[in-house]
Amino acid sequence: MYLGDEAWPDLESYFESESLALVPLGSTEQHGPHLPEATDHLIGEAFARAVADRTGYLCTPTINIGVSGHHRQFHGTMWVEPPAFRQYMESLTRNLTSHGIDRVIYVNAHGGNVPHLREVGARLRQDEVAYAIEWMWNDSIPELVDDLFEQNGPHGGPKETALIQYLEPALVHDDRLEEARDTGIPDVEAAETIKHGSRTFYDAADNTDNGVLGDQTDATAAKGVQLFEAASDQLVQLCEWLAAQKFEDLMPREHV
Numbered sequence: 001m002y003l004g005d006e007a008w009p010d011l012e013s014y015f016e017s018e019s020l021a022l023v024p025l026g027s028t029e030q031h032g033p034h035l036p037e038a039t040d041h042l043i044g045e046a047f048a049r050a051v052a053d054r055t056g057y058l059c060t061p062t063i064n065i066g067v068s069g070h071h072r073q074f075h076g077t078m079w080v081e082p083p084a085f086r087q088y089m090e091s092l093t094r095n096l097t098s099h100g101i102d103r104v105i106y107v108n109a110h111g112g113n114v115p116h117l118r119e120v121g122a123r124l125r126q127d128e129v130a131y132a133i134e135w136m137w138n139d140s141i142p143e144l145v146d147d148l149f150e151q152n153g154p155h156g157g158p159k160e161t162a163l164i165q166y167l168e169p170a171l172v173h174d175d176r177l178e179e180a181r182d183t184g185i186p187d188v189e190a191a192e193t194i195k196h197g198s199r200t201f202y203d204a205a206d207n208t209d210n211g212v213l214g215d216q217t218d219a220t221a222a223k224g225v226q227l228f229e230a231a232s233d234q235l236v237q238l239c240e241w242l243a244a245q246k247f248e249d250l251m252p253r254e255h256v
């Protein structure tokens with residue numbers, strides 16, 4: 001069920017019988033010469049909407065802009081500062097609890113959002129308001145991602161390329177995949193910006209001239225389908241696990 005499509009009286013029975021919501025998130029940021037800036041939020045939204053359709057759980061509208069300041073040198077990247085993002089996410093999650101939601105899955109497809117979503121989730125749990133956890137599709141199927149691609153990327157690499165080739169093929173510049181590979185870098189190590197154990201870079205531009213990593217020519221829509229189906233299965237199972245928990249069991253333990 002997609003919240004944005006429903007009239008309010010038709011949501012009453014959902015909130016009476018269920019207390020789980022899926023909140024899709026991503027970014028609007030450069031993804032190299034071959035992928036759209038929408039890449040991450042298209043991916044987060046596709047997983048959340050597909051799994052909401054399969055399970056009947058509620059999916060909220062998508063948070064399209066996140067913590068992407070590290071891509072600021074490339075045309076079009078949009079971002080908000082981390083404290084603003086955390087405050088916004090905490091506020092909207094608290095607002096869901098006023099309708100009876102007490103457990104939330106942030107269906108997130110942008111790595112830059114992760115530490116902030118975890119901080120928000122920890123705070124909401126500490127306050128015993130809600131139990132909110134972050135899920136990223138690629139972390140749910142690490143072996144399949146490794147099997148399918150020699151050089152994952154991660155950012156703007158073949159795994160994201162394959163998913164967009166499947167989900168929104170008209171937005172992929174297939175004629176630029178070789179350029180994406182040849183003017184970017186295979187992985188972070190290749191940029192030699194990890195020095196004596198320290199990550200000396202802050203921005204994507206410190207590592208890669210075209211904004212991306214990995215071998216994009218390894219991506220196909222068929223691999224995208226495989227990734228999408230395998231990770232969707234994981235998210236369905238996570239929803240079922242979370243819905244089956246008692247709220248008290250999700251809250252912090254007592255002091256020893």
Ligand SMILES: [Zn+2]
Pocket residue numbers: 031039040109110155156160
């Ligand atoms: Zn991305």
